[in-house]
Amino acid sequence: MFLVDWLYGILTSLGFSQKKAKILFLGLDNTGKTTLLRMLKDKRLAQHEPTLYPTSEELNIGTITFKAFDLGGHQIARRVWRDYYAQVDAVVYLVDATDTDRFPESKRELDALLSDESLANVPFLVLGNKIDILKAASEEELKYHVGLSNFTTGKGKVNVKDSNIRPIEVFMCSIVRRMGYGEGFKWLSQYIK
Template sequence: MFLFDWFYSVLASLGLWQKEAKILFLGLDNRLVQHQPTQHPTSEELSIGKIKFKAFDLGGHQIARRVWKDYYAKVDAVVYLVDAYDKERFAESKKELDALLSDESLATVPFLILGNKIDIPYAASEDELRFHLGLSGVTTGKGKVNLADSSVRPLEVFMCSIVRKMGYGDGFKWVSQYIK
């Protein structure tokens, strides 16, 4: 439930009014996390002003990843969290992200990749994370992406520290422009 508390505080700080969205929070389980990793898929509807979000935290341990596909229908955005400090798991994280990006049912869904834990010394830089996830030169930019070309899927990396409450606000502002 930590994720929903964090997400609620993010939405409360942004001006995302009059929107409804189904957002999936995905990523590997975090063995170094201070909070208990998600054991079972959970969802919560959050309302802030006129915004309604249905957020799904599906967990990231090996067994939980098997049910991710069950939640792809009518999803408005995917937030993929990567531990920027846990460099030993970048290959595993890339494998899961590649599978998500190549899934036909998510072909037009915006992807926000959050590189978390930038507050820890020796965490990967944004360029390093892009390289290890195979995203160098394929992200769409941090500005507005023209979706007139339906073959373009908004995809961008933002670095953050959830614990220090920094960096992710820009990522959520970016992804919110694609939620209709």
């Protein structure tokens, strides 16, 4: 904890202030949304029951305090996603990279989110989860199947202030192996205002 406090003090003295953000964790059921939220919250891996009701957690990552909402991914839960779009700063959309049979369904949901006017300027971090499993799709395969092959903005810093570009990028990850999602959140944090 001392190191976190020290780092926060350094960042604050350099002019970085604590930002607050509202982030939605979305995706089909069984993609790892709750597992990721719990991993970010308390760094512990655990088996979770399917999310039946929306839940929220406050997370501190670097100089950003996130109010993260896990809304569930089963069909009934997807009906309430829209109720949470107001004043959202980012969307983290998870895809099970091993469940190729559900890629079309995941694409439909992602397309609906990306075409919703109330999310028009919201950055999207798409996480292809479960890459620790041998049959997981590659990043290029996942991008193709969810319709993002030619629509991602790049993993570096993209100046979107003077353009009509929505930041969107795919990062492959394994929540259980604690890899890949950190780079995704680092990328996303540059677009939190």
